[in-house]
Each structure stands twice: as C-alpha cells, then as structure tokens.
Amino acid sequence: MIELNDVSKVYSNGVKGLEDVNLKINKGEFVSIVGLSGAGKSTLLRSINRLIDISSGDIKINEKSITSASEKQLRLIRRDIGMIFQSFNLVKRSSVLRNVLSGRVAYNNTLRTLLNLFPQKDVDLALKALERVNILDKAYTRSSELSGGQQQRVSIARTLAQEAKIILADEPTASLDPVTTKQVMDDLKKINTEDDVTVIINLHFVDLAKEYSTRIIGLQAGKVVFDGTPEEATPEVFEEIYGRSLKEDELLGEENL
Amino acid sequence: MSQRDQLKKARARKRGKIAIILIGLIAIYVWAISGIEFRGIQETAGPVTKNILKGFISPDWSYVYSPDGEDLIRGLLETLAIAIAGIFLSIILAVPVGLWAAKNLSKSFITSQSGKGVLSFFRTLPDIILALLFIKVVGPGAFAGMLALGIGAMGMLGKLYAEEVEAMDPGPVESIAAVGGNKLQQLAFGVIPQVLPGFISATLYRFEINMRSAATLGLIGAGGVGTALIFAIQGRSWDRVGIILIGIVVVVLIVDLLSSALRKKIT
Amino acid sequence: MIDTKLNGPLPAKPSRWPFYLFLLGLFAIVLISAIYIGANPITFIQNSDNMVDLFVRMFPPAWSYIATTTPAMLETIRMALLGTTIGMIFSIPIMFLCARNIFRLRWLVELSRIGLNILRTIPDLLLAAIFAAILGFSPLAGIVALSIFSIGIIAKLSFEAIENIDNGPLESMTAVGANKLQWIAFGVVPQILPHFVSYVLYTFEINIRAAAILGLVGAGGIGVFYDRALGFFAYDQVLALILYTLVVVIIIDLISLKIREKLL
Numbered sequence: 001m002i003e004l005n006d007v008s009k010v011y012s013n014g015v016k017g018l019e020d021v022n023l024k025i026n027k028g029e030f031v032s033i034v035g036l037s038g039a040g041k042s043t044l045l046r047s048i049n050r051l052i053d054i055s056s057g058d059i060k061i062n063e064k065s066i067t068s069a070s071e072k073q074l075r076l077i078r079r080d081i082g083m084i085f086q087s088f089n090l091v092k093r094s095s096v097l098r099n100v101l102s103g104r105v106a107y108n109n110t111l112r113t114l115l116n117l118f119p120q121k122d123v124d125l126a127l128k129a130l131e132r133v134n135i136l137d138k139a140y141t142r143s144s145e146l147s148g149g150q151q152q153r154v155s156i157a158r159t160l161a162q163e164a165k166i167i168l169a170d171e172p173t174a175s176l177d178p179v180t181t182k183q184v185m186d187d188l189k190k191i192n193t194e195d196d197v198t199v200i201i202n203l204h205f206v207d208l209a210k211e212y213s214t215r216i217i218g219l220q221a222g223k224v225v226f227d228g229t230p231e232e233a234t235p236e237v238f239e240e241i242y243g244r245s246l247k248e249d250e251l252l253g254e255e256n257l
Numbered sequence: 258m259s260q261r262d263q264l265k266k267a268r269a270r271k272r273g274k275i276a277i278i279l280i281g282l283i284a285i286y287v288w289a290i291s292g293i294e295f296r297g298i299q300e301t302a303g304p305v306t307k308n309i310l311k312g313f314i315s316p317d318w319s320y321v322y323s324p325d326g327e328d329l330i331r332g333l334l335e336t337l338a339i340a341i342a343g344i345f346l347s348i349i350l351a352v353p354v355g356l357w358a359a360k361n362l363s364k365s366f367i368t369s370q371s372g373k374g375v376l377s378f379f380r381t382l383p384d385i386i387l388a389l390l391f392i393k394v395v396g397p398g399a400f401a402g403m404l405a406l407g408i409g410a411m412g413m414l415g416k417l418y419a420e421e422v423e424a425m426d427p428g429p430v431e432s433i434a435a436v437g438g439n440k441l442q443q444l445a446f447g448v449i450p451q452v453l454p455g456f457i458s459a460t461l462y463r464f465e466i467n468m469r470s471a472a473t474l475g476l477i478g479a480g481g482v483g484t485a486l487i488f489a490i491q492g493r494s495w496d497r498v499g500i501i502l503i504g505i506v507v508v509v510l511i512v513d514l515l516s517s518a519l520r521k522k523i524t
Numbered sequence: 525m526i527d528t529k530l531n532g533p534l535p536a537k538p539s540r541w542p543f544y545l546f547l548l549g550l551f552a553i554v555l556i557s558a559i560y561i562g563a564n565p566i567t568f569i570q571n572s573d574n575m576v577d578l579f580v581r582m583f584p585p586a587w588s589y590i591a592t593t594t595p596a597m598l599e600t601i602r603m604a605l606l607g608t609t610i611g612m613i614f615s616i617p618i619m620f621l622c623a624r625n626i627f628r629l630r631w632l633v634e635l636s637r638i639g640l641n642i643l644r645t646i647p648d649l650l651l652a653a654i655f656a657a658i659l660g661f662s663p664l665a666g667i668v669a670l671s672i673f674s675i676g677i678i679a680k681l682s683f684e685a686i687e688n689i690d691n692g693p694l695e696s697m698t699a700v701g702a703n704k705l706q707w708i709a710f711g712v713v714p715q716i717l718p719h720f721v722s723y724v725l726y727t728f729e730i731n732i733r734a735a736a737i738l739g740l741v742g743a744g745g746i747g748v749f750y751d752r753a754l755g756f757f758a759y760d761q762v763l764a765l766i767l768y769t770l771v772v773v774i775i776i777d778l779i780s781l782k783i784r785e786k787l788l
Contacts, residue, residue, distance in 0.1 A: 049435055071439075078437035089428035091450045102446045106437030113438075114445045124528035137535050155432070162436055286609075289602040293667070299660040306658055338557035345554045381770050385649065385737045389754050390762075394574045399561035404568070473649040476741055480561060486650065487741075490657050498654070502646070509645035 001026055002048060002166065002198070007057035009043055009222070017043035018054070019222040025215075027165075030192045031200045032209035035219035035241055041202040044219065045168050048200065049081045050074060061166070079106040082159025082197075084169040088151040092144035096135065096154050099143055100126040103162035122161070129160035133187055149180030156187050167191065169201040173208070181205075185212050206238055207251050305495075312495030313502070320500050329504045332475075332482035337508065339402045339474065339481050340467040346407030347414050348460060354411065355418025356444070362422060373419070380412030384470045388479040399480025406470055410463050417463070421455035422448060454523045461516040468512045472505050582763040589764040593749050597772060600745035603666045603738070604731040610667070611674025612724050618679040620708065623686035625694075640683075644676035648734045652743035663744030670731050670738075677727045678720075685719040686712060718787045725780040732776050736769050 002025040009017035018040050025031055033041045046052040047059060050066050058067045066077050082103070090099045104122045105113045112118070118126075130136045133153040135146075143151060152172060159167050169188065173181040189212055192199045203209045209216050210230045218226030218233075218241035226237055239245050321329045356362055358372030388405035395401050430447030438446060475483025482505060489497040557563075620626050621636040651669035659665040689712060697711040739747020746769065753761035 051431060051435060075437040075439060078435060081435070083432060083435040085428060085432060087428050089426075089432040091429045091447065093453070094446075094450045098446075102433055102438070103436050105433065105442045105446060106439075110439060110441050113442055121528075127530060127534065128528040131530050131532060136530065136532055139535050140538050158432075158436070168435075285605065289605045292598060292602050293606065293663055294599075298664070302658050302660070309654070309658065335561060338560040341554055341557040342561060342563050345558075378770075381733070381773050382766065383733060383737045385740060386750060386766065389740075389750065390578065393578055393754075395567055395571050400563050400567065403558075403561055403563050469645070469647040473647045476649055476653055483650070487653060490653055493657075502650070502654075505650070506642055506645045510641065513641070513645070 001060075001062060002200075003058075003060040004047075005058045005060070007047060007059060008055050009040075009047060009052065010055045016222045017052075018047065021057070021222075021224055023217070023224065023227070025198060025200065027198055028192070028196045029198055029200075030189065030212060030214045031198075031217060032213035032215070033200065033202045033217045033219060034206055034209050034238070036243070039219040040222040041219055042170055043222070045170050045200060045202055048166075048168055049078050049083060051083075075106050079162070080165045082162050082164030082167040084152070084155050084159065084167065084172045086171040086174045088148070088155050088175075090143045090151055090154055092142070094143060095140050096130065096143055096146070097123075097126055097139045099154055100129055100157045100161050103158035103160075103164075125163070126157070126161040129157040130154075132160060133157045147180075148176050149183060152176060152180070152184050153187065156184070156191070160191065164197060166198045166200070169199065171202050171204060174204055181208070188212075205251060206233075206246060209233075308493075308495040309498065312497070312499030314499075315496060316500035316503055317494070317496040318500065320497050321504070327485060329482070329485070329500060332485045332501070333504050333508050335399055336468070336471045336475075336481035336483075336505075337512075339399050339406060339471040340464060342403045343406030343471070344410060344460065344464050344467050346403065347410035347463070350407065350411040351414035351418055352456075355415040356422060356448075358415060358419040359422035361425075361427065362448070369419075373416075376412050376415040376419070378412070379408065380416065382409060382412070384409035385473065385477060388474050389477055392477075392479060397478040397480075402471060402474035402479035402481060405474065405479060406467055409470070410467060413466075414459060414463050417459035418452070418456055421452045421459065424455075425451045458520045458523055461520050465509075465513055465516050468509050472509070578759055581757075581759040584760065585764040585767060586758070586760040587764060589749075589753070589761045590768050593746055593765065593768065596739075596746040596749055597768065599663055600735045600747075601732065601772070601776075603663050603670060603745050604728060604735040607667045607670025607735070608674050608724060608728045608731050610671035611727065612678055614671065615675050615678040615682060618675060619682040619686060620712075622679060622683040625687055625689075625691075626708065626712070637683075640676065640679055643672065644680060646672075648673040649737065649741060652738045653741040656742040661742035661744075666735060666738040666743035666745055669743060670735060673734065674727050674731060677730065678723050681723040681726075682716065682720050685716050685723075689715040722784045722787050725784050729773075729777050729780050732773055736773075 002023070004021050004023040007021040008019050011017055021044065033044060035041050043052060047054050048061070048066075050059075050069075054067060058065055060066070061077050061081070064073070064077060066074065069077060091102075098116075101118050101122060104118060104126070107122070108118065127136060127139060130139055133156050135150055135153055135157070138146060138150065138154075143154060146154065152175075155172075167188065172188070173184055176184060185208060188199055188201070191197050201213070210233060213230055216226065216228060216230055216233045217224060218237070220241055220243070226233065226241055228237075235246070242250075354372060354376060358369055358376055360366070360369040363369045363372075384405050387409050388402055391401040391404040392398075395404065425448065429451060430443050433443045433447040471481050473483050475481040475485065476487045478484065482501060486498065486501045486505075489495075489501060618636065618640065622633060622640055624633055627633055648669060651672055652666055655665040655668045656662075659668065693715065694707065694711040697707045702710065735745045735747075737745075737747045737750070739745045739749070740751050742748075746765065750762065750765055753759075753765060
C-alpha cells in the first residue's frame with residue numbers, strides 16, 4: 001500500500017509541483033494519472049520512489065516512510081519499486097540481458113554486481129522475464145538494435161526481473177506508435193492481474209486511461225482534482241481536469257486500438 | 258535621422274573599430290620584434306644546414322640495428338614503452354579525477370569545480386618539467402619519463418573524460434538509482450557503459466601526443482630515442498641525426514594511422 | 525519462488541573469450557612495456573623521501589626570482605607570438621593545397637597532405653634542438669622551431685575547416701566567372717576566416733606553453749632558467765618559475781578564449 005500524506009513539492013525556482021496531495025493506493029490497483037503537462041504527474045510519480053525529494057509531508061510504502069528513510073533503507077524500498085520511463089532509459093550499448101539484470105543490482109553485494117557475476121538464479125529470472133515479454137531471442141543483442149517498442153519491453157522485463165511489487169510508469173507509451181502502445185499496455189495489465197503488482201501510470205491519452213485502469217486520478221496545478229473509477233470519469237470530468245474540452249491529440253482514437 | 262545617415266554612422270563605427278584593432282596589433286608586433294635580441298646567425302649555419310640535409314639523404318643505416326648496445330630500434334622501442342606505460346598510469350589516475358570533476362555526478366558545485374581545478378593545474382605543467390622533477394626523484398632514465406607522462410597526461414585525459422561524462426544521457430543512471438542501485442552500481446551500470454567509447458577515443462588521442470612527448474624526453478635525460486638524438490646533435494654526426502629523425506617520423510606516423518583508424522571504428 | 529523454467533529455446537550465448545583475450549593481450553603489452561623501461565614501483569616508494577625532500581625544498585617559493593626572470597618571460601611571449609605569426613603566414617598556402625575541394629590536382633593535394641602529416645610527427649622540442657644546432661643558442665632557433673610547429677597545427681585544422689564549408693557561395697563565384705584567386709577570396713575566405721583566426725589563437729596558446737620549455741635545449745625563453753635552477757638544486761626557484769609560467773599561461777588562455785568566443 002502506498003500512502004501520501006499532505007505531500008507538497010516546491011521546486012527551487014518557486015514552481016509548485018505538488019500541493020497537499022493525500023492519496024492511498026492499495027495493492028493490485030491499476031492507477032492512471034492524467035492532467036495537462038506541467039500538472040505535476042511526473043513529480044507525483046518520482047516522489048513515490050524519491051527520485052525527487054518532497055518539500056513537506058510524508059510518503060509511506062507498505063507502512064515504511066520513504067521520505068525519512070536512510071540511504072540504505074531507501075535502496076531497499078526502491079528494490080521493490082520498478083520504474084518505466086518514456087525514453088526507456090536503457091544503456092543502449094549494453095546487451096538486453098545486462099539491462100534486465102541491472103534490475104537485480106540491489107539484491108546482490110556491490111562487488112559481485114560490478115564484476116558482472118550475477119547468481120544463476122538471477123540470470124534465470126531475467127531470461128524468464130524476457131520470455132514473458134516475448135523478446136527472449138534478443139537476450140544477447142545490443143539494446144540499440146531494438147525498436148522502441150522492444151526497448152520498452154526490455155524495461156518492463158527489468159521490473160519483472162526485479163520482482164517489483166509496484167511499477168511506476170512515466171508516460172511509457174509517449175514515444176511509441178499506437179500498435180506498440182497497445183502491446184506495452186497489455187503487458188503492464190497482464191503483470192498487474194497475474195502477479196498482483198500495483199501499477200501507477202502517467203498517461204497522455206485519456207482513452208487509454210479509461211480502458212486499462214481501475215482508478216483514475218486527475219491532477220491540476222499540483223492538486224488532486226479527481227479520484228475515481230473509469231466509469232465515473234465522464235467527458236465532463238476530463239473537461240474539468242484539463243480546464244477545457246479534450247483535444248484530438250489527447251485521444252488515441254478507437255480506430256487505432 | 259535618415260537611413261543613409263544611420264548606415265554611414267554604422268560604417269564609421271566599424272571602421273573605427275578596425276583601426277583600433279590594427280593599431281593594437283601593430284603595437285604588439287613592434288614590441289615583439291624590437292625585443293628579440295638578434296645576435297646574428299652563426300657563420301656555421303650554412304654548412305651545418307647542408308650537412309643536416311646530407312644526413313637526411315644519406316642517413317646512417319648501420320645505426321638502425323646493432324646486435325650489441327645502443328641502436329635506433331631499441332631507442333624507438335623504449336619510446337613506445339614509455340608512451341604505453343605512461344598512458345596506462347594516466348588512465349588509472351584520470352578516471353577517478355575525471356569522474357570527480359564531472360558536474361553531473363556530484364551534488365555540489367564546489368566538488369566538481371575543485372576536481373576541475375586539480376585537472377587544469379596538471380594540464381598547465383609541461384611534461385618536460387615534470388620529467389626534470391622525476392629525474393630528481395628516481396634518477397635519470399625511462400622510468401622518470403614514464404612517470405612524467407603519466408602525471409602530465411592525467412590533466413588532459415581527466416578533462417576529456419569529465420566532458421564525456423557531462424555529455425551523457427542521465428536516464429540510464431536514474432533508472433539504476435530507481436531499482437535501488439548504490440552509487441558504485443549506478444556508475445558501473447549507468448555511466449561507464451555509456452562513456453566507454455568516448456573514454457577510449459580520448460585515450461587514443463592522448464596516446465598520439467604521448468608518442469611525440471616520449472620522443473623528446475630523452476633530450477633532458479628521461480629515456481627514449483631523444484637521448485640518442487641529443488648525443489648525435491652534440492657530436493655533429495648528422496647522418497645519425499637523419500636516421501633518428503626518419504625513425505621517429507615513421508613510428509609516430511604508424512601510431513597516428515593505427516590510432517585514428519581505431520578511433521573511427523569505435524565512434 | 526517464481527518458476528523460471530523457459531518454454532522456448534535459449535538464444536546462443538556469444539562467447540566472451542575474444543574479449544578476454546584482447547584484455548589479456550593489452551595487459552601483457554603494458555606489463556612488458558613497464559618491465560622494458562624498468563618501471564619499478566618499489567624504486568618509486570624507496571625514493572619517495574626524495575620526493576618529499578623535493579617538495580619541502582620547494583617551499584616557500586623564491587618570489588624574487590620572478591623579477592629576475594621577467595625579461596626571459598617576456599622573451600618567451602615574443603617567441604610564441606612571432607613563431608605563431610610566421611607559422612600562420614606559411615599555413616595559408618599550405619592549407620589551400622591540402623583541401624580536397626579547392627584544387628583539382630589530386631596528386632598535389634595528396635602529396636601536400638602527406639607532407640603536412642610528416643611535419644606534424646616531429647615534436648616542437650626536437651625541432652628546437654635541431655635549429656639550436658643550426659642557428660646557435662638563441663631565441664631565433666625557438667622562433668623558427670615554433671613557426672614550423674605552428675604550420676602543422678594551423679594548416680591541419682584549417683584545411684579540415686575548408687573541406688566543411690558550404691558549397692553555395694563557391695558555385696555562385698564560379699557562375700559569375702571568377703578566376704581561382706577571386707574564387708578563393710570571395711567564396712572561401714569569408715567562410716573560414718573566423719575559424720582560421722580562432723585556430724591561430726589556439727595555436728598561440730599551445731605555443732606559449734611550448735616556448736616556455738624550449739630554453740632547455742638552448743632555444744631561448746624562460747626554459748633556460750628552469751635548467752639553471754634545477755642544476756643548482758634551487759627548488760624554491762623552480763616552484764616560483766612553475767607558478768609564474770602557470771599564471772602567464774592562464775592569463776593568455778583567458779584572453780584568447782574571450783576573443784575566440786567573440787569570433788565564433
């Protein structure tokens with residue numbers, strides 16, 4: 001369970017990223033966060049695994065505060081949280097397998113990982129993860145040789161190998177075409193239902209949010225302005241979140257799905 | 258004011274600027290030329306030049322290899338060995354300092370800036386001066402030359418390494434932090450694989466410079482082929498000077514070609 | 525425990541042996557080199573008290589030596605300035621000869637390039653040692669050495685810049701019927717001039733550093749005093765010289781950098 005209590009974030013340039021956010025996200029939920037760019041979606045996501053330090057408030061992951069965690073505790077909490085980025089963030093020159101194995105670094109002692117001596121169990125786990133996202137045959141390929149969709153599946157495989165209990169996905173489909181977008185979303189949904197992994201995802205396309213999630217959170221200027229089921233998220237609600245009616249490019253469109 | 262007046266004014270201003278620059282340049286050159294103490298060219302200049310050219314045309318081939326003692330091959334091999342061992346020492350020194358000086362790896366500005374300060378200090382120290390100092394420490398010879406190159410090249414390599422790190426994509430590093438990797442793991446999995454080709458290319462580039470530097474170290478007694486050259490010059494054996502210079506040119510040229518081919522392949 | 529049994533076949537794992545062998549070979553070369561030149565860390569450690577002694581005797585730096593050596597420092601700057609200037613003048617024809625997009629005579633271009641590459645292999649200090657032998661121990665030897673050394677840098681950087689210029693202005697010069705010199709003057713020169721000046725300044729920065737040591741082989745400048753101070757084991761003077769050179773180099777770098785930033 002993830003709890004955010006009175007979380008605020010003010011950036012050093014005075015911009016308010018988040019303002020008094022209170023949320024409780026239960027295990028196994030598939031939560032989409034929607035809002036205009038600059039509404040604080042990324043800030044919210046990155047606060048959860050403390051890639052961004054919040055200014056005030058407290059965030060608890062499974063009853064443990066990540067806000068006040070020591071360096072070591074922080075790494076242990078992060079070990080259970082997978083993250084998927086818009087730009088994939090793979091090391092392009094490294095092999096696919098090494099990128100997936102990098103999800104296991106926090107389970108092993110530093111020296112072992114530096115020498116690239118992962119236990120066989122970890123290698124098996126990584127290979128299985130690649131098979132689950134259907135790119136096992138690319139295990140020893142350089143990541144740079146993969147297409148965008150395949151690269152994003154490598155980063156999903158990394159969270160699988162990581163045995164993450166929570167997956168944070170920051171606009172994971174923004175650099176992908178509609179077909180691969182759907183594949184990536186299906187992969188995430190599968191992991192969510194089969195492994196009971198909590199998924200929190202920032203989405204640009206509101207129709208994707210409605211189709212895949214069990215809960216939608218709307219952000220506006222750092223504040224939560226909507227929190228409900230996809231059924232409750234009517235076009236009027238979106239109009240309120242966005243402060244205007246939806247634009248064409250905020251819908252992926254039925255014909256694409 | 259009409260447009261034409263404005264144009265005129267702009268042109269006048271430009272001309273004034275050029276005039277000031279010209280006067281400044283002339284003043285600098287007057288100062289430079291008048292200050293050079295011209296003691297006249299020694300009368301042997303003509304014959305010596307002729308002898309040097311003759312030395313190039315008919316170099317002392319017998320010096321290339323002699324089974325016992327000093328010869329060109331051994332001198333060149335020693336030069337190569339100094340450059341190789343020196344670059345190895347610089348890599349070991351420059352990687353940590355380069356990472357220290359990269360501003361995107363440290364939280365505080367002061368940390369990276371102090372690293373940069375250390376690097377620029379070592380960059381301004383000429384290799385030859387360092388060699389003179391190391392001769393005082395370990396005695397004359399190739400070891401002193403290698404230490405001088407090792408320390409001297411560190412400044413440049415560290416700076417190039419730091420620039421490479423500063424130009425990298427922060428994403429992969431962030432993703433290792435996000436899975437709970439500590440600083441060393443972020444370095445090994447996020448930074449190093451990204452910057453490795455750049456590091457290798459910079460190292461090869463510096464190796465080309467090391468070869469030239471190593472060839473000169475002997476002039477002041479720090480080993481390599483330069484020792485033989487300075488003896489040959491002092492002994493006025495110009496055919497030997499010729500063959501040594503040819504040897505240096507050939508070896509440096511080969512190293513340059515190999516290095517630039519490798520660099521092209523990497524990037 | 526998650527079931528990690530794979531359903532499909534595992535792709536073939538590429539062998540790491542070639543890579544390990546390469547690393548081993550590289551390491552062997554370094555080791556052999558180190559042994560060949562007698563690089564012994566133990567010697568270094570045993571002599572570390574020499575190093576400590578050296579450092580101790582460096583302090584405090586002999587500040588008064590700065591006044592003594594100022595004429596030589598000025599001579600160093602003059603040498604660098606004149607060497608760079610003469611080198612610049614000679615670079616102008618050479619860089620046009622080396623650029624593949626200026627002259628059609630392929631053999632001439634390739635020959636010039638080979639000549640330039642050979643010139644670039646000879647280090648500044650070797651040039652100085654030879655010219656000191658020819659011209660006598662004087663700043664003149666240093667100036668000539670620096671001139672030749674400068675050609676290698678300026679011509680090389682400039683011809684590469686020429687090869688990267690925009691073809692449009694060249695074509696329009698051809699179109700209006702310009703001869704080769706006009707073609708270069710109006711089509712090429714305006715495009716590369718800022719680069720050229722910037723390379724000359726850059727070479728000047730390098731030459732200041734080079735000029736500071738040429739005195740070691742008798743080619744004038746402040747290097748003579750390094751030799752003298754080290755010969756007398758006057759390490760406090762050596763440190764004063766190092767710091768003095770450092771300051772001059774940094775000041776000139778800064779000025780040059782400011783001008784170069786303005787140019788480009």
